Amino acid sequence: MRPLLTAELRARLSESADTTDPAGEPDRQVLARLRASGLLGTAVPVRHGGAGGDAVAVNRIVAEIAAVNPSVAIVAFQHFAVSARIAEWGTEEQRERWLPGLADGSVLAASAWSETGAGAAKRNLSSTGTRLADGRWRLDGSKAFATGAGVADVYLVLVRTAAEEPPAVPGGYGSDGQTFFLVGADAPGVVPELGFGLAGMRGSATGLVALDGCVVADGDRLGPAGGAASVIAGVRESGASLGAVSVGIAQGAFDLAVGHAEHHGLLALPTVRHRLVDLATRLEAARAVVDRAGARTSADPGLTTLHSKLHASVAAEEICLDVARMLGSAGYRDGARIVRLLADARGIAFMGPTNDLCRDLVAASWTG
Known part of the structure; x- marks a missing residue:
């Protein structure tokens, strides 16, 4: 599948991810490049200057960004979510006011x-x-x-x-x-x-x-x-899933593991190759459930979106932990990329709907 990010943008995102500010200050130059990339118009209808992409397209872009910079992926995900809500619930005046700017990157939501x-x-x-x-x-x-x-x-x-x-x-x-x-x-x-x-x-x-x-x-x-609950209910029905960020994080961790094995000549060992294959299989399972959520082909798309966030976020944290163990002391060093990815992976569980709330919502569907 052809990458959606240019090599230059991917390299800049990766470089920025390794120099993030503990206080949360973003890399504004990277955000400026994201704004200029044309990607932020993915969820905006074509008639308002966007690409008219569906949740599959949104999830794919978010995962690709998250593989190199999860922080920027979260910013992009929120932008896409607001864009979709305006397209769905906005008045024509609101759509004309906001959507063109959201599409061309001059407005970040x-x-x-x-x-x-x-x-x-x-x-x-x-x-x-x-x-x-x-x-x-x-x-x-x-x-x-x-x-x-x-x-x-x-x-x-x-x-x-x-x-x-x-x-x-x-x-x-x-x-x-x-x-x-x-x-x-x-x-x-x-x-x-x-x-x-x-x-x-x-x-x-x-x-x-x-x-x-x-x-x-x-x-x-x-x-x-007074009707915000109806708007919120439609968010998960859309199929756009925070699980896409988790898939990207897991991909980033897996790429680190493969690079480490290649650098140290470990791919010749069957045990290492098999361990990497197991990681890749878990990664692909997470990607598949997020893709299914985006495609909205299940009988209950909202439930599938909740399952996708739960499964992908848990899988990403487990994959990051396994990769950290594979890297040995290199994975325990303060500032190591795998340490950052693990912290990012854990953060997804606390983002709305939190994983515990996802579980409550899924359980409530069984009891009516």
Whole structure:
């Protein structure tokens, strides 16, 4: 299969991954090259200047980026996710306003859903959206673990717009009484802040996005007021899977193992070759389930997407651990690429929906 990344972009992504900032500051030059690559328009419809790609195309690009730089892959995944939500739920005015820029890379999108105390299922939000007398909305609160904080041009923000959120339905994600808004990064009252000091995904610009009296028009609301749960439910139905990032991480770890074996003349040993084949088989199994999610050919595409994230993220962590053992002392050195990949692999389990929430959602489907 022909690579989608140019050799120059792949080399620059790889170089950047080895020099990430512990505070989460991204490599802005690399992001500029990603913006100019034309890849960010993958999930945008053709009529709005994009490639009109489906979830298979999105998953493939994300995995290819993640094989050399998982942090940038996460930024790209969030951009694709917001692009798809605007294409699906946006008004024609919103599509005309945002999609051309999202397609040509002049606009980078990010999600700002999570916050402290809301839980993995994004319930009990403390951030609020209050409708003003003139029909506009005032947004207040603080969103945590927002990937792309400080580098995105638009955030898809989730806030509580009802006076009180209704009781949560077991096995759900989000809640009635919540609403999405498209908020420009230059809007007054939007204040991003990095410095989480994450163990993995250090170049993903993951941090806080504070909303301090941020006033937006009703035309910036994405989807129905109080109906964010319906928008969220459609996300996993799309087939775009965070498992694609895990597949890329596993591929990167496997490439390290093969390179190590070649460099030390170990491929002549049957035990080493067989061990590498076992790793490759687990990698291909993870890739297959992510491909199946993207193709949406199963009876329940949403469940397949959840399974793909669970399987691929667990497989990637296990593959990274096995490769670290194969590398011996070279895999235990501070700053070694396999150490970074392992930390990145572990991080996927905590990204929404978290692996534990994925398990709850799958289990809920059995009980109705």
